[in-house]
Amino acid sequence: MSNSPQAAEAPIAEEETPSSLDESAVERISEGAPSWLSERRRHAWSVFEDTPFPSTRSEEWRYTDVSRVVNLADLRLVTDGGLAENGSRPAGLVAAMEEDLAASGHAVLVDGSVVHVDLDPALEEQGVILTSLRSAVHEHGDLLEELLATEVVPPEDGKLQALNAALWTDGVLLYVPRNVKLDLPVRVTRWVSHAGSAVFARTLIVAEPESQLSYVEELLSDDFDQRTFVSSAVEVIARDGAQIQFVSIQQLGRDVFCQSAQRTLAHRDAKLDTLNVSLGASVTRLDLNSRLLGPGAHSELLGLYFGDEDQHFDHNTSQDHVAPDTGSDLLYKGALDDRAQSAFRGMIRVHRDAQRTDAYQTNRNLLLSDECRANSLPNLEIQADDVRCSHGATVGQLDSEALFYLLSRGLSQDQAERLIVLGFLGDVLARLPLGGVVEKVTRAIERKLEHV
Amino acid sequence: MSDTSILTITDLRAKVADEDLEILTGVNLEIRPGEVHTIMGPNGSGKSTLAKVLAGHPEYEVTSGDVVFKGQPLLDLEPNERALAGMFLAFQYPTEIPGVSIANFLRTALQARLEDGEEVDLFDFQDELLDRMKLLDMDPSFAERPVNDGFSGGEKKRNEILQMAVLRPSLALMDETDSGLDIDALQIVANGVNTLREENPEMAILLITHYQRMLNYIQPDAVHVMVGGRIVLSGGPEVAIALEEQGYADWKEQEGDEEGKKEEGKEEKEQEEALTA
Secondary structure (H helix, E strand, O other): OOOOOOOOOOOOOOOOOOEOOOHHHHHHHHOOOOHHHHHHHHHHHHHHHHOOOOOOOOHHHOOOOHHHHOOHHHOEEOOOOOOOOOOOOOHHHHHHHHOOOOOOEEEEEEOOEEEEEEEOHHHHHOOOEEEEHHHHHHHOHHHHHHHOOOOOOOHHHOHHHHHHHHHOOEEEEEEEOOOOEOOOOEEEEEEEOOOOEEEEEEEEEEEOOOOEEEEEEEEEEOOOOOOEEEEEEEEEEEOOOOEEEEEEEEEOOOOEEEEEEEEEEEOOOOEEEEEEEEOOOOEEEEEEEEEEOOOOOEEEEEEEEEEOOOOEEEEEEEEEEOOOOOEEEEEEEEEEOOOOEEEEEEEEEEOOOOOOEEEEEEEEEEEOOOOOEEEEEEEEEEOOOOEEEEEEEEEEEOOHHHHHHHHOOOOOHHHHHHHHHHHHHHHHHHOOOOOOHHHHHHHHHHHHHHHO | OOOOOOEEEEEEEEEEOOOOOEEEEEEEEEEOOOOEEEEEOOOOOOHHHHHHHHHOOOOEEEEEEEEEEOOEEOOOOOHHHHHHOOEEEEOOOOOOOOOOEHHHHHHHHHHOOOOOOOOOOHHHHHHHHHHHHHHOOOOHHHHHOEOOOOOOHHHHHHHHHHHHHHHOOOEEEEEOOOOOOOHHHHHHHHHHHHHHHHHOOOOEEEEEEOOOHHHHOOOOOEEEEEEOOEEEEEEOHHHHHHHHHHOOHHHHHHHHHHHOOOOHHHHHHHHHHHHHO
16 A cells, blocks of 8 residues: 655746647647647647537537537646646645545646656556556557547547547546556546636556556646636546556646546446546536446446535446346436536337346436526437336425424524535445545535535 | 423414415413323314314414423424423324434434533433433334334334433423334333333323223323314313213314304405314
8 A cells, every 4th residue: 555645756847838729729739749649639620620610509518508608719728737837736736635544556647747756666566557647658559549539438438528539638547457457546637727727637547357456537727817727638448357446536626627638448247337426626527437248247327416605516427227127227316505506317228139138227406495406307219128227307396394303402593505416426425335435425515514 | 290381371362374264273281391282173173183273383383372492482493492392292194204214313302402512412312312222112123214114113113202201391292192002012112102101201292082981091190182273172082082982073063053153354264274173
């Protein structure tokens, strides 16, 4: 087990002059990169240019008007981990880094660039790789050439996915060889420091056959007074019999547009579970596609969101059952207060050969004010005939009888709401009880409830 | 027992908040510390409404009258302030709170009784909770179950008394706690309540029930009969026994007779009441 990264050995680089999001940026980022990567970036840029901006007329973007959420021309690209001018670390990042939770290793990213990595030496000896994508380009070029931004989250997935594939500056590679099991999670902290910046990072996680890993990332920043764009592409591959737990806890500050495209591939007998917790940012868009590619593969898709003020969450999920005898179970739950809005669009797709699929999908929303709104659109597309599928969505108000019951025991209105909300959201966390995650998320929700 | 009353209800009238439907039509009642009062009466007579009005349920609106609890006007207090002042309502139909464990719920309820900056000691709390669960013959695993979620009727009622045992009120309103309990569970609950009374002889109880059988285990100091939203007869335990034998038919008739004697100004309300009876 390694210690938490209190003292990062990599000094934070001097701030580069940020550039606009255009083709020259692609060229500049590509300098010194292997040709396959430069080609791939140029290709992604051309896909970006050829792809129209998502419109609310399309089913998938009905509830989020990106053209009003972010104006790419106003943003500046940060290509190096240029932190605060004097090189000191903001309190929020330091607090996150000093949290002493047991881990197999850590990575810290500032403005999309990795500034620290540590890994348990015993795991390193077994061939586990935890490194920045930027160094992996040189050290593990073959692996990246095969997997990065190709089959998992290719630029063709959409306008914003293409932009990320063209302009990503850095990210995390976690590779676990065959039969190696990580007992403790890899913990990743991603800090964003510049208001008005655009940050493009990627994550590539590969678990070879019969291996096991868990990955917990946190996205953090202060509140901004200018629209800031944080873009992520997450590619997760579980080979035959591998087990992966992926957790992302998003607590970015206000005025951030957080966009994340995630795809998970679960091969034969693999177990690949995800938990996405969205608490921060002004606008959050998650596209998660979970693909069950081999018989016996199973995925749980867990999600939790809690919005207040004018926060907006848009979750777009799909469960793709490609192989027979696969299972997936989705549970997304959210609570909304003030004028917060959420949209959930979930698709279960059972391909023709995916007989004996078990696929479930549940989205539940709890409304705490009269002005908040939740939209839920569950969908099924089933081409096989021997399947068990169900989907359900609920939107409900705070139960006034439950509230009175708690008040009658002496709880204040705030205490009562806190218990009801945590009780409502808690079962999502209980399904993926990784060390520290439940406590961390509970504390974050409590902090938000105190503002109510 | 002290001479000063813990609860004084004077001509209390209340209606359903969103409707013009008067349920309590002038209740008068005085309870002194340590006393057990029973209210009996037919369905729809207003017994449960009285308990809910005293606890501050927003479904009801007090239209006139006064309630003094421990020397303070009660009706201006929020429901949680009433609880903090020492009132406890054991619900007839306890509400489910999904995802919230009994332990967490009760710890928060105790926390609410402390000053800012004070914290419930977790170890003391665990000991106390286990001790109280033992009193009610409850399995320790019960503490981790979500409040009333998936409970049987009997478990819900027992859970109400567990909360009462932990929160130690000075006045407990027990709304048909006996209904839905088999005879064994009834004895356990009654023994629990009696133990609480021994621990705190000042604790007063207002026991709302349909049946006399609960009174075999918890001796009342006074029995009141409620019909048509007010108390029409008060007496000792013999009243309960008489009711068990004769039912409420006489009282309903008598209520009808009284109707004519009322002064003219109140006629309208009385008619509505007759409709609801």
